[in-house]
Amino acid sequence: MPRDPVSFVVGATAAQVIGGMVPQMSPFVIGGLMDGLSLSERDSGFIVSIELLALAVTATTIAPILPRFSYRRVSLVAVVLALVAQGGSIFSVSLGWLAVFRALAGAGEGALYAVSLSVVASHCKNPDKVYGYFQVVWALVSVALFTIGGQLTAAFAHRGILALIAGVTLVLAPILLLIPDDRAKSGFRTEADMAQASPSLGIMTFAAIVLYLTASAAIYAFSAPLGERAGLDTTAVGYVLTIASLIGLAGAGVATVVNVRWGRAIPILGFSVGFVLVALALCLWRSPTVYIVAVIASVVIYYFSIPYLFGLAAALDRNGRWAAAAGSAYLLGFAAGPLVAGSVIATAGYAGLAGVCVAITAAAWGLAVVVIQRLSWSGAPPTLRHEIVMRIVTSNE
Template structure:
């Protein structure tokens, strides 16, 4: 008799969606801040960057403290900060209050995603859980992108959507574990991270990898309007199809699992993304622009899932997954400004070539980490078998299956110009979020 299929941890999936919705919606948030408040495009982008930096800082600070604080307590704290921060920013009409609310909400999102990451790493089937989380946040973000343009102008609608999502998820936190007397002692909480060298290399490469994605995404709408000469409606259709391709990419990553190991998806996938980046930035017509954006969106979540799964395999408690995800947030925050400066000074095609070359450079150390820690041999169930290879998890021989977690770090839904323009280079507009995904 076959073993029963594990039940879906819906509270964890819901936390995943609530925590990552803000990065997914960051393009429309930034675009509407620019349009509805006395902010330049650059300053509106800086507000979005501050939100992401707040989220990243929360991840860095809380990565090793979830068990000590308690998943339920920390999740509720994060959701409360998200409701207060984003809700307050949605209702505020002056710039300082909006900025303060966005940063406070970013801290809340970071706390929620930290809990989600550590709980996913603890699941018997983390790959399945994280895939469901990606599907949930992608579908939710898509629904918001389709709805927000019909709700009128102003910065409040997308921020209110994030706050209401956090409020709706709150009742599910009662099913999360709280701090108990059997929690790991403080001394163990302070144990050094395992596989320090590999983890640091991955954490150093991920901001660069994420920066490239978000540099192009911040100006993708502008490329479609000005260089590919599409109408606003046509650009919206391209991005809607691209978001669907991203969902297919998530399903593809789930279907592949560990059958290809990790080195091939990370290395070859990053090279293919670099090609898509160059193609999208060089597009001069509807077909080439749509092909580049759609292919990019399909590939991005596949590679990202293996990268974060690689981080999760370094520490069963999920600390490297959280730290690498938070490091990626730093690249997400800096990406839009980088893309705006590059395209303003050198043009879209040159920007694409520079970004593509950067991806090829960071692909080398990431692939090396995947080869060193993951191997290519497969064990039962399609999972990597590390027998006789790397020793992990406190020095025990790696006979156990490696936990795979996919956490899209900062992958907002694609921007649409106009009513919620995300900031192509207008002249220095910024709006974060890689089209494929984060």
């Protein structure tokens, strides 16, 4: 099988980074708003939540109709909107206008995030592998963004971190021209490559991604308090997260190499079990050594898991509509995680958080397994399905 076009992969990766930068850098954005505009935790969280909500709503809204338009044109319009909104946010001193600009930025970023997933699903022969490349790039980019972002936030508050986001967006914007200027009707993937799945499978995949990301984000959002419970200070936790991002390359690399060689069921079971063990270790033990190992393992598992979840969505629809919707599911789960974790910790403590994360992960795994099984059945050739049915009938007789 020929390799996927490099230009598509590079252009889609640029759209992925621009679209996902704000969720990745949200801790610095919140801290910068608190320092630069003297906003409370509630108001700062409100501003970031507006942007994340705009991201998710835009990705959800655009997903069904995205294949009808030129991916390149949608990307260019979206990046212009994001850049204008970033500039307005940097110089805004009013909470109301800041909320408006962040919502506009979220709309542009959400469109780019959806494009990055949809163009891969519709144009690449092996979406799972390309989604693995995304995670490799994220692991590398995150180290640089965390380091520079912390320094700029400390020096210039919210204007520093927003300027960094705008600068990276501006640098990557020309690469979006590598995205194809056509609709998702190209013949890069034939009908034999995948079955056209029913909407129910798409809904179950959407729910599985939301649930898994909710549990993952719940642990990530409280990684600092968990570290303090284990006896580490905030600076030490920052170092642990930076090291974890570097080692997280291993997870992305394994996902890219292994790909779907063993199918999707085994890798999804593997990272689900791994995340359950990580959640139990972080929430139930207070050892610094256990914390460091568990946090590093959680990042490795995260980078390993995302390509398979996005790849499962890409397998549902040859036009990439469910792949684009998967981006919305990711963002919704990412936004819901801290809310769920905070509520659970307030009522049942960290032991309760461990139990909830285990239950949510089990539910996500169950939904994913059902989708995989039904896809395997619907994707079988008619003659094979007939043979299977006849064997079942014969055995019953």
